[in-house]
Amino acid sequence: MKPMRLLLFDVFGTVVDWRSSLIGTGEATGAEGDWPAIVDDWRRAYQPALAKAREDSTWRDLDAVQRDTLDDCLERHATSLTGEQREALVRGWRRLRPWPDSRDGLERLRSRYLTATLSNGHVALLADLLKFGDLRFDAVLSAQLAASYKPDPAVYLTALDLLECDPGDAGMVAAHAGDLRAAAALGLRPLFIRRPLEWGPDGPAEQPPDLDGLLVAGTLTALADTLGC
């Protein structure tokens, strides 16, 4: 196995816990609603909305896409919010709590590898989110810099280009099989992190994809252990 030089990280779900954080944000608005159900439904609308956004001629950032999906979702749940409450939820994506192992794991991985985010969140959102969680990466990269969304190959290739790294010298760290499949198809090494609580204690646990060279770890600190950091 060729040694890696760069690790790219998915963020939502892999590094931070969107679900419990957003349920808290919803409850804190004071609006009546089944917040766990609303948040799960909103998050389920995420992938289809991004798939649609990839086709648009004008790139729109995640806030814009998620305002639309939130409105649809609130309507389905017969929940109405003021403009301010709605904006608090959209901005809530900048205040998602890191998983307990994230800060330490990232710090250890950074000691040996160049590390960068590679998220569908835009740069401004990511900068705020990392600051909120005190999470340190060597670079903050986003699908925005390719004016697209994962799993478009252009997103991964733009990040590799910006960091002058061949795909074979890089790994993609994610809790999602689709992200890893797209990265592996380009030659990046797939590193799967188990996040069984991503969809809550009763939610489904995502299974690792069947990919050559796959490495599976239960946490980012366990990944650091495995990689000798």
Place this chain on the structure above:
Amino acid sequence: MKPMRLLLFDVFGTVVDWRSSLIGTGEATGAEGDWPAIVDDWRRAYQPALAKAREDSTWRDLDAVQRDTLDDCLERHATSLTGEQREALVRGWRRLRPWPDSRDGLERLRSRYLTATLSNGHVALLADLLKFGDLRFDAVLSAQLAASYKPDPAVYLTALDLLECDPGDAGMVAAHAGDLRAAAALGLRPLFIRRPLEWGPDGPAEQPPDLDGLLVAGTLTALADTLGC
């Protein structure tokens, strides 16, 4: 004075000491040469080369531009290097030592402001350089993301756009009057750092520009003091 939310930082000369670092790199190649004179001459070729690069139809990164200027400069100094020695000097820009106050100053400024580099160095170079010097910013932005070079207004405007910040809510931190003049013309607040040793103990000390709202500090820690960080 409106409070700022974002501080953008020039890097070469403002945060790191290119001159003594590159003289050391030159000497370490083992090649005979008047390294202080070569390094100063190379650095003097930087602005004119970037001005020319801004006009080119294809954007080239700083490594490419600096390979050309280094070759010219070595010829003028009748110094010949192997390909490997030449590359060590170009790569030397990724191993420039921070000024003694930089790490602490940046950390304090980051406690109150969103901070980002805004350098003519490309993202890969900056990521390596910040890692080498253990320097932390909230985002690593570069003229590369505008496919141009400072002082092109597009460079500053692209950074503000990526961080969703109005010019009036941002400051530009630099040891160079030209950088601050370009930023101030767009509405950013100019924050001048005195780096009298940038061109060595006998070199000229750059004077702060005459700009409204200018703030002058002797170091990044002094800037943090002044801004109450």
